[in-house]
Amino acid sequence: MKQFPLLFLLTLCFFSCKHDENNLSGNGFLGGEIINPNTRYVTISKDNTILDTVMLDQNNRFLYKITPVNPGLYTFAHGGEIQMVFLEPNDSIMFRLNTIDFDESLVYTGIGAKENNYLINMFVESERINHNILKLSQSSPEVFEKKLDSIKAEQTRKLNEFNIRYKTSPLFQKFAQANIDYNYYAQKEIYPFTYYGNNELKNLESLPKDFYNYRKQINYNDITLKDYFPYYTFLKYHFNNMALQKHFKHSQDSIFNRRSLDYNLDKLQLIDSLVQNDSIKNYFLNYSAIRYIGNSNKLEDYDTYLDTFLKLSTSSENNNSISSMVESLKRLKPGSTVPNTLVTNNEDEELHLHDFITRPTVIYFWSSSLKDHFVGSHKKVQELKLKYPEIDFIAMNIDKNEEQWIDYLQEYKYPIQNEYHFKNPEVSRQILALNSIYRVVLVNKDKKIISSNSNLFSKYFEEELLGMLNQ
Structure with missing residues (x-):
């Protein structure tokens, strides 16, 4: 009986929400089941604005009504993972996913599901293709471009067949084609730096003259695509590359x-x-x-x-x-005292950062929303601890949740010694100018900053550690 309200609503929305081409202000439903949930809620957003935080029920399911549906991309976030869903008026979409394999396990059902299954499959395929293209980037520009063109042509063929078979809307067609186009463009922007391996003027000049012809048709002001991952990812690479070419024109640099x-x-x-x-x-x-x-x-x-x-x-x-x-x-410049921010330990005791800095110290940061960095940084520190026993390595969790960080450490069987959590994450992150979780702060025994912008994974990091010990 406890499942009845949700099942009733699902049945109601699927039978009542039929597509009506003339109804552009219809409602919509978004719901799902999350296997192995990391939290008890899902956050739903549109245009970088959070619409609501929806709790999971006892069966790890939820259902959310959107009134009215503004056609386009919505996002749902859970446990640090984010994915997009395409919604049009009167869509009723349910998804099922397993957090262990978030994107690959994601499957949609209901009105509007075909379009979303197509997009998520395209997203997963693009990640696989992009990985393979990294290897292809060692080929000459002519070979690389020919292979990339054939990939784009095949993706476009499949999309055209899908649009004919299911009579999709112009808005869906725009998003799907943009996925193909902007992934293609991004690979061409990245290519000279993966092929040549450095940023020299002569490398850019050696590309075929028409290599960047597609730039003539780029819309830099496409408000429909402004939050679409392929679009803004391409523009990041594109602006980097264009700025480099501009820089070479007026500077004396040939390498920058x-x-x-x-x-x-x-x-x-x-x-x-x-x-x-x-x-x-x-x-x-x-x-x-x-x-x-x-x-x-x-x-x-x-x-x-x-x-x-x-x-x-x-x-x-x-x-x-x-x-x-x-x-x-x-x-935070070198020589200044590290801010004495408030933290908590695994026993929920409040401490100040200065309370436990008595030796040369490395302070690194982590979040449960960035699993790869969490695992990689802790693994790296375990290696460094063995090589530099005279240095303390302090891990600082930056998440808002005051309890989940301990569970996360225990799940991965990491020791909780020298693990702390910001008592007021937003305040502490601002004080430490923590715009990137990859930043590492080096502090001497007198609590003076040696470096506020180091990186655990830099090839020069151990030189910095030796320099700190030799002061």
Whole structure:
């Protein structure tokens, strides 16, 4: 009997929600069953705005009514994983997935399921193809382009057959074709750096003259696709590549450093010149600023970069965030005292960071939403502990959940010694300018910062550790 309300609603919505081409303000239903759930809820969003947080029932199921449906892409998030679902008015979509194999296990049923199964299968196939293309990138430009063209042609053929068979809407056709096109474009933007292996002017100049002809038809202001993964992923690579070409034209460099101030200023100006839509422009300006500021150790360049960013960005929220990040990083310069932020241990005792820094210390960060980094960083630290017993390695969980982090450690059988959790994650992340979870902070026994922007996986990291010990 406890299952009755949900089953009743499912039956009701599937029989009552029929497609009506003239009804563009109809309702929709999104529901599902999650096997091996990581949390007790699912978050549903549209256009980067959270619509609701929906609790799972005792059978790990949920059902959510969207009134009215704004046609396009919605996202559902669970346990740090995110996936998109395509919804049109009067769709009633249910999915089933297993968190152990999130994307590959995802299957849709109901009205609108065919389109979504097509998109998720295309997403999984694209990931597989992209992996294989990395190997293909060692081929000459002519061989690479020929193979890439054949992949695109085959995907387009399958899509055309699907659209004819199921009489899909123009909006679905746009998303599906964009998946094919922008994955293709992204691979061509990435190619010269995987094939040649470095960022030299002569490598770009040696490409076939028509290699980037598709750039003439790029819409930099496609508001329909602005939150679509293939579209914005392509634009990230594209702006990097275009800024490099622009940088080479006016600089004396033939080889450049991605952390170069001039190159990153060129990228801001390029984005501003190509994108008119404020939402898209502000997203890429903000993304570029976070990448540059978070990876640069040259504090003396921050103000110059920030001045340009603030002149181009029209988002007060982004402007305040980037300005705060710059000020926080300035306070974290080498020689300053590490902020004494509030944390909790596995027994829920409140401590300050300074309470347990008594030796040279490495502070690294993790989140349950980034499983690969969580596992990789802990594995790396286990190796480093054996090589550098005179250094303390402190792991800091940044998640909002105050209990789940301990369960996560125990699930992977990691020791809880030197594991802590931010008491106020948002405040602590701002104080430490923690824009990237990959950042590592090195502190000496006197709690003075040696580096606030190291990386566990850098080939130079152990040199930094030796330098810290020799101070």
